[in-house]
Amino acid sequence: MAEKYTGKRAIVLAAGLGKRMKSQRPKVLHEVLGKAIITRVLDALDDTGVEHIHIVLGHGRAQVEEFLQANPPKTKYSLHVQEPQLGTGHAVMQVADALAGFSGTLLVCAGDTPLLSSITLSRLIDEHEGQKASVSLLSTIVDDPKNYGRIVRDTTGRVTHIVEDKDANESEKKIPEVNASIYCFSWPQAADGLGQLKNDNRQKEYYLTDLVGWAVGKRLPVSAVITSDWQEVCGINSRLELSEANELLKKKVLKKLALEDGVTVLDPASSWIAPEVKVGQDTTILPGCLIMGDVTIGSNCLIGPNAVIHGPTRIGNDTKVSQSLVVRSQVGANCQVGPFAHLRDNAEVGDSVRIGNFVEVKKSEIGNQTNVSHLSYIGDAEIGTGANIGAGTITANYDHITKRKERTIIGNNASTGSNSVLVAPVNVGSGAVVAAGTVVTKDVPNDSLAVGRARQENKEGWSQSKRRTK
Ligand code: UD1
Ligand code: MG
Numbered sequence: 001m002a003e004k005y006t007g008k009r010a011i012v013l014a015a016g017l018g019k020r021m022k023s024q025r026p027k028v029l030h031e032v033l034g035k036a037i038i039t040r041v042l043d044a045l046d047d048t049g050v051e052h053i054h055i056v057l058g059h060g061r062a063q064v065e066e067f068l069q070a071n072p073p074k075t076k077y078s079l080h081v082q083e084p085q086l087g088t089g090h091a092v093m094q095v096a097d098a099l100a101g102f103s104g105t106l107l108v109c110a111g112d113t114p115l116l117s118s119i120t121l122s123r124l125i126d127e128h129e130g131q132k133a134s135v136s137l138l139s140t141i142v143d144d145p146k147n148y149g150r151i152v153r154d155t156t157g158r159v160t161h162i163v164e165d166k167d168a169n170e171s172e173k174k175i176p177e178v179n180a181s182i183y184c185f186s187w188p189q190a191a192d193g194l195g196q197l198k199n200d201n202r203q204k205e206y207y208l209t210d211l212v213g214w215a216v217g218k219r220l221p222v223s224a225v226i227t228s229d230w231q232e233v234c235g236i237n238s239r240l241e242l243s244e245a246n247e248l249l250k251k252k253v254l255k256k257l258a259l260e261d262g263v264t265v266l267d268p269a270s271s272w273i274a275p276e277v278k279v280g281q282d283t284t285i286l287p288g289c290l291i292m293g294d295v296t297i298g299s300n301c302l303i304g305p306n307a308v309i310h311g312p313t314r315i316g317n318d319t320k321v322s323q324s325l326v327v328r329s330q331v332g333a334n335c336q337v338g339p340f341a342h343l344r345d346n347a348e349v350g351d352s353v354r355i356g357n358f359v360e361v362k363k364s365e366i367g368n369q370t371n372v373s374h375l376s377y378i379g380d381a382e383i384g385t386g387a388n389i390g391a392g393t394i395t396a397n398y399d400h401i402t403k404r405k406e407r408t409i410i411g412n413n414a415s416t417g418s419n420s421v422l423v424a425p426v427n428v429g430s431g432a433v434v435a436a437g438t439v440v441t442k443d444v445p446n447d448s449l450a451v452g453r454a455r456q457e458n459k460e461g462w463s464q465s466k467r468r469t470k
Contacts, residue, residue, distance in 0.1 A: 007104030008125065009187075010050040013091045013208075014038055014111030015058025015082040020238040026060030027236065028111040029067055032245050033253070033274040034292030034310075037236055038064070040114035042073035047118035048125060050107060053077040054095045058085045087205025088181070089197040096191055103188060105129060108208065110181040112236045115249055120227055121182070127225050128184035134220035135193075135212055136184040137162070140230040141176050147237070148178035149209050151224065159224045161213030166202040177226070179209060180233035189220070249275060271304070280317065298333065307338070316351065329361075332368070350385070364395075367412065380405045381422075384412035384430060392419040411446065
């Protein structure tokens with residue numbers, strides 16, 4: 001009899017070498033639309049209600065561990081080591097001790113299926129628990145079953161076992177129904193099956209897939225869910241499959257933006273937008289945009305051409321970002337950014353602000369209706385509202401000797417003339433004016449003029465006399 005389902009846990013298998021990637025980087029850390037493959041799998045698990053995720057690591061363990069410390073899943077997780085890597089069944093065995101005392105549904109997925117959705121996972125869990133199955137598997141029908149495991153069914157259509165591509169005979173190789181490498185097991189019942197796995201196959205590995213044949217042999221209830229969306233369960237084993245997965249996900253995102261969100265993407269072939277990105281209605285994305293991570297763009301915006309935006313970033317309504325780079329920053333509504341601007345690392349730009357060409361803004365706040373229109377560097381600064389920062393204004397924020405960054409504060413309605421340098425720490429008061437070419441080294445009081453440049457002298461007739469002596 002199947003167990004009573006009292007809990008839900010998941011195992012993610014991520015110990016394999018990923019030999020076919022030909023990479024120094026562990027396979028699961030390669031990215032699909034800006035997010036590591038393993039994070040995409042963990043994100044899907046986060047929404048299924050599993051209480052705990054056991055992650056099995058082996059190859060490149062230190063790198064994956066460090067990555068997970070910096071990017072943990074929402075769900076509680078623990079790491080388990082598989083050394084050496086003797087197959088997917090062997091990988092699950094490494095978690096058996098940690099599962100002592102647990103009884104319920106054990107969801108197992110491969111760490112290399114980044115397009116997986118929590119909806120499909122939940123469907124598998126529901127089917128497994130609803131059918132009171134001992135083993136449930138997810139399969140799909142594909143045109144090219146290439147190196148996937150094939151689902152073998154008897155004449156009545158019941159699943160009998162899974163055969164790996166490398167072990168399949170010619171007729172088995174023709175089976176279009178393939179194993180997604182996503183299963184539910186009733187635990188601790190499945191532990192018996194794990195103990196009985198053998199490695200008498202072409203790869204000399206302990207295959208997790210053999211648990212299906214084991215359950216059928218023991219007349220335990222096995223259920224199979226066929227998903228019509230083969231794209232969701234595609235596993236990444238090579239860089240070619242990685243680029244295909246990027247392309248598949250990109251198409252899904254663009255379809256959702258177009259059909260559900262009311263967003264125009266002018267050239268879908270040249271723009272890459274991650275599924276995390278939220279875009280408001282009637283925004284247009286012009287060709288050549290790369291928008292990745294936790295990014296929210298308002299409605300009626302015009303983004304691109306050639307805008308690169310990395311999250312976490314927020315962009316307000318009616319804002320234009322043209323040929324610019326915006327990284328981890330905020331831009332208000334009705335702004336104009338670019339062409340060729342660079343906002344980075346907590347640039348916080350208010351509403352109706354213009355950040356023009358060749359302007360870099362780093363870790364600075366810029367108030368509403370302020371313009372920084374040409375050729376400036378604004379770093380570690382706070383600029384009030386209605387200010388005008390003249391072409392070529394530089395905040396000299398970095399002291400190379402002390403290695404310290406200092407702040408520049410510019411008050412409301414202040415203005416700086418072209419080519420002024422503000423040597424931080426320094427305050428320019430509200431309504432103050434800095435004359436063009438001034439090097440500001442001391443605070444400027446409110447409403448005053450700061451001029452710090454050699455006084456101009458005109459030598460009348462000088463050039464004429466020069467010409468005469470030639
Ligand atoms: C596996 C399945 C296959 C299925 C395919 C779907 C087995 C035996 N085969 O094949 O039926 O169609 O996935 O994508 O399960 N891993 C470990 N330890 C190991 C070996 C693998 O943790 O010793 C991990 C890998 O890191 C990977 C996952 O298990 O995330 C699957 O391994 P992989 O080598 O990619 O198996 P496939 O050949 O794709
Ligand atoms: Mg695989």
